[in-house]
Amino acid sequence: MVQVLNVGSVRQSSARVRERNEARRLDILRAAARVFRRRGIAAAGMREIAEEAGLSPGNLYHYFSGKDEILLFCQENTLQRMLAAVQSAQGTAADRLRSVLHAHVHCMLDELEGATAHLDVESLPAKLRAPMIVKRDAYERGVRAIVAAGVKSREFARCDAALVTRAMLGAVNWTARWYRPDGALGADEIADALSEYLVKGLA
Amino acid sequence: MVQVLNVGSVRQSSARVRERNEARRLDILRAAARVFRRRGIAAAGMREIAEEAGLSPGNLYHYFSGKDEILLFCQENTLQRMLAAVQSAQGTAADRLRSVLHAHVHCMLDELEGATAHLDVESLPAKLRAPMIVKRDAYERGVRAIVAAGVKSREFARCDAALVTRAMLGAVNWTARWYRPDGALGADEIADALSEYLVKGLA
Numbered sequence: 001m002v003q004v005l006n007v008g009s010v011r012q013s014s015a016r017v018r019e020r021n022e023a024r025r026l027d028i029l030r031a032a033a034r035v036f037r038r039r040g041i042a043a044a045g046m047r048e049i050a051e052e053a054g055l056s057p058g059n060l061y062h063y064f065s066g067k068d069e070i071l072l073f074c075q076e077n078t079l080q081r082m083l084a085a086v087q088s089a090q091g092t093a094a095d096r097l098r099s100v101l102h103a104h105v106h107c108m109l110d111e112l113e114g115a116t117a118h119l120d121v122e123s124l125p126a127k128l129r130a131p132m133i134v135k136r137d138a139y140e141r142g143v144r145a146i147v148a149a150g151v152k153s154r155e156f157a158r159c160d161a162a163l164v165t166r167a168m169l170g171a172v173n174w175t176a177r178w179y180r181p182d183g184a185l186g187a188d189e190i191a192d193a194l195s196e197y198l199v200k201g202l203a
Numbered sequence: 204m205v206q207v208l209n210v211g212s213v214r215q216s217s218a219r220v221r222e223r224n225e226a227r228r229l230d231i232l233r234a235a236a237r238v239f240r241r242r243g244i245a246a247a248g249m250r251e252i253a254e255e256a257g258l259s260p261g262n263l264y265h266y267f268s269g270k271d272e273i274l275l276f277c278q279e280n281t282l283q284r285m286l287a288a289v290q291s292a293q294g295t296a297a298d299r300l301r302s303v304l305h306a307h308v309h310c311m312l313d314e315l316e317g318a319t320a321h322l323d324v325e326s327l328p329a330k331l332r333a334p335m336i337v338k339r340d341a342y343e344r345g346v347r348a349i350v351a352a353g354v355k356s357r358e359f360a361r362c363d364a365a366l367v368t369r370a371m372l373g374a375v376n377w378t379a380r381w382y383r384p385d386g387a388l389g390a391d392e393i394a395d396a397l398s399e400y401l402v403k404g405l406a
Contacts (some may be wrong), residue, residue: 040325086376122243163388163396166381167374174373184368193366201404 010173024068025063028053032070035146036116041071072128074117079106086142093150094202097168098195100143104172105191108179115176140165147202156202168198228266231256232320235273237321244274244326275331277320282338283311289345296353297405300371301398305347307375308394311382318379326334343368350405359405371401 010083031053035044046067050060064070066076087101089096108115121132144165172194179190221285221342234256254265268315288306314322320326323355348370353359356397376396382393 021276021327040245042243107321135271157399160388163393164400166377167400170374170377170380171370172373174369174376177371178372185363190366193363195368197362197367197370199404200406201400203403 075132078118093155096146099194108176109187132161278335281321296358299349303399305394310381312390
């Protein structure tokens with residue numbers, strides 16, 4: 001009985017540690033991303049990232065083994081959210097597409113500082129890059145399948161689903177290049193207007 | 204008389220030298236761009252660019268003072284062609300927009316190897332970057348003016364012209380990220396399909 005209680009409490013506390021660790025890693029990611037934006041990914045160093053995150057370099061290495069692991073965490077995190085949006089989308093093809101593009105814009109702009117690193121798959125060493133490309137391709141296939149389903153059901157006009165999908169993803173990815181948090185439009189307004197416009201071109 | 208003839212022939216021959224110089228610089232640009240794609244802009248060195256262009260490093264410096272000047276030449280060249288497309292576009296707003304987007308896709312894909320450098324304004328030192336941003340903004344304004352004119356004449360539905368312009372430019376810029384010269388679609392087919400789709404969303 002005592003042992004069972006102990007195991008339970010160890011489990012609870014290790015879950016809490018994991019959560020705290022994850023939150024800390026997200027904080028570090030945001031700090032790293034600010035450095036990436038300021039200095040470029042290639043020039044950013046772990047020392048500078050630690051400083052930005054308010055950690056000692058040694059403490060930073062407790063959370064991430066290096067810059068590549070930070071990049072990888074950023075890309076995994078963003079792609080996971082995007083894939084979840086494809087899986088949970090409901091309604092007509094137009095509805096589903098709008099909601100996926102809406103979520104994609106939010107991924108780009110809410111974590112704007114991570115978006116730079118997310119888009120820069122080329123900065124990862126080849127070994128880490130490969131699984132990210134697999135995930136990114138899975139996401140692109142998911143979006144393309146919605147376009148193709150809409151074409152098949154005649155909800156959309158005939159088109160090259162692969163090409164149109166890339167055009168849509170390009171338009172939403174590009175937001176990370178021009179969006180300014182202090183600009184005239186908020187992330188939600190941009191997400192609304194872009195998803196509306198991009199789906200309309202399929203009618 | 205003799206003097207006049209001499210001046211004329213000096214002019215002719217200096218025009219020929221300029222032309223040859225310009226063609227050589229374009230060759231070097233393509234070679235540089237292959238290195239940029241292979242190694243990333245930050246990691247590419249003048250020695251490697253010279254080797255790719257089949258020149259000695261000393262000879263390369265005869266044409267370009269350094270990597271920044273190559274980047275600048277690439278960006279100036281591409282923006283000049285894009286601005287020319289805005290100025291020469293004719294017909295309805297939809298016609299003009301289609302022709303500008305068509306030319307933009309060609310700029311991205313025909314000189315694909317230069318497109319990476321063109322898009323990477325951030326790689327330029329601040330002093331060189333500023334005039335490029337001025338030109339890029341002028342181009343964006345030109346495209347936006349066509350969208351706004353179409354909205355005003357009711358050829359297009361009401362929309363946020365600035366936002367839609369950025370969506371269109373994002374979609375066409377993104378082609379440089381995914382296009383493969385040995386892929387299923389040629390540059391011209393991609394230009395046709397994208398300009399058609401992107402203008403349709405404005406109807």
